[in-house]
Amino acid sequence: MVRKRSREVRKYPRIQITSEAFNLKMKIILLGPPGSGKGLFAQFLQDDFGIKKIATGDILRKEIRNKSKIGKKAEKYVSKGIYVPDKIVLSMIKNKIRRIKNFTLDGFPRTVKQAKFLDKVIKVDKVIHITTNDKNVIKRIANRLQCGKCNRIYNLITIKPRRKGICDICKGKLYIRSDDKIVKTRLNVYKREIKPLIIYYKKKDVLEKVNGNRHFNLVYNDIRKLIK
Numbered sequence: 001m002v003r004k005r006s007r008e009v010r011k012y013p014r015i016q017i018t019s020e021a022f023n024l025k026m027k028i029i030l031l032g033p034p035g036s037g038k039g040l041f042a043q044f045l046q047d048d049f050g051i052k053k054i055a056t057g058d059i060l061r062k063e064i065r066n067k068s069k070i071g072k073k074a075e076k077y078v079s080k081g082i083y084v085p086d087k088i089v090l091s092m093i094k095n096k097i098r099r100i101k102n103f104t105l106d107g108f109p110r111t112v113k114q115a116k117f118l119d120k121v122i123k124v125d126k127v128i129h130i131t132t133n134d135k136n137v138i139k140r141i142a143n144r145l146q147c148g149k150c151n152r153i154y155n156l157i158t159i160k161p162r163r164k165g166i167c168d169i170c171k172g173k174l175y176i177r178s179d180d181k182i183v184k185t186r187l188n189v190y191k192r193e194i195k196p197l198i199i200y201y202k203k204k205d206v207l208e209k210v211n212g213n214r215h216f217n218l219v220y221n222d223i224r225k226l227i228k
């Protein structure tokens, strides 16, 4: 029999957060290329378990939109698809990770320097590396939309909003990220930086690998098992 459930298209919001889930104490890092689903799974973990999603890309885009001091500095890097200098990112994230008990980091750390900084501030419980091939990444990004208000991620094929261009949950406007047009540059930057980071976490014995080249329900099931 065909496993129908795993092919279902997921709609926001998902299940009710149980008290057991609320008792989770988890500091999770998601590693993976652009379009591997980090943002999506971090959002699912937040919806299902109350584990807060902290996405440095979302924070930076907000700073850029608000034309803040950080935003003005970061814009020239983000628009080119290259990493924002550690100094800017570290000062931006420091207070957030100190204050929050349960979180998933999406897009941080991206360099060994960032990982070492993180180790000084908190103890990481799990690092989940989502692997994907370039073809999938490019296809997903070509169909990706994001909510400008709550940062939920949608996809024109797999996770369609109920109303065109509108977020199911907060009714914010969905938009296409301008840096999604330079996905190949971002992929190359990622490939250059990820290897030393993987070695770093392998040595610490916290690294888990998940095959991200599958339907998102299957990938998410694996991630869920890892945090239980």
Ligand code: ADP
Binding pocket: 033, 034, 035, 038, 056, 057, 058, 060, 077, 078, 079, 081, 082, 083, 084, 085, 086, 089, 106, 107, 108, 109, 110, 114, 179, 186
């Ligand atoms: P993706 O997962 O597609 O790379 P993100 O939203 O995580 O996208 O990040 C978008 C951009 O924000 C990156 O290309 C980079 O310029 C910047 N950025 C995000 N997180 C970091 C970080 N930890 N260090 C440096 N730059 C970052």
